[in-house]
Amino acid sequence: MDSRIGYVIGDFIANVVLGAVVGLLCWLIVGPSWNMWIAMFLMMAIGSFMGLVGFFVVARWLGAMEAMVPLMFTGELTGMVVGMAVPMMPFTAVQGLIWGAGCGAVAMVIIWIANALLSGVTRDGQEARHG
């Protein structure tokens, strides 16, 4: 993964902002009387879609896969966590923003860790783990 500071900061900000937006959407869409499982799966799907929309917004600056994968992951994770939380407890718009932003930050850290684990070189027939 890119260690150039502009990309590190850009990726992080994009994911935090997307998480906040999806968190707010969860608060707007999901009602307190909803079944939490339905809310979770619906918001995961909407969150992934919002990640895709976010990708088209930032791709020009942050690149292709390096932007798309984290943003879709952030959308999915935020939809899952906040979508499930809204029916379970009293939830405000500000909480939606903060929880969503937190999910974006966590998603980005998970991507960095996953990338550190998967990155590197395999040689001469050791590549069976690659797609």
Place this chain on the structure above:
Amino acid sequence: MADAVTQAKWDKLAPRFDTMASAGAEKRWGPFKSTLFSEMEGKVLFLALGTGMDIPFFPKGLDITALDISPVMIEHAQERIAVYDGTIEAHVMDVHDMPFADDSFDMVVTSCTFCSVPQPIEGLKALHRVLKPGGKLLMFEHTGSRWYPFRYMMNVMTLITRKLGPDMNRPTVSNVRAAGFRITEVRNVFLDVVKTIKAVKQPA
């Protein structure tokens, strides 16, 4: 005969291609492409040329035969071809239907190509045919992922992007092997999604 559907898809995308790809992806991938392409030598077959965004990463002074299925892409590449310090002969050609003789090239290089070739294993077999025994295949490609949730995301993306351009979930490393190459190195650039692949055509 070029695949008309694929050709039309890329012809349509060509005028917007630089705007979509150059500022973001190419800047981000540039250092990795430069490192990979620095190994280019001898008589090189390069695909897919697109609008020529990879040309600035080519080493100087090479004799390169470059292909793209889209004539509009090649039109847009002319400015970059003109400033290259070497020879680039660009052809509108489908990888499935190359007229080159067997064992024609010392090296074949691809850049984000096999996300789009309609029959990837057949396309790679065609590259295998025109590569000299012992010749190298160098690839910079994005592929599907073996890991959830990334695999799921690439599958979902492919439903959308296939209509516009590339697939996001191709098992390109496996395809290279299936086409008869021996893989010598795979380097993951981003997760297991963006990677460089090096392979050789084994002498008969």
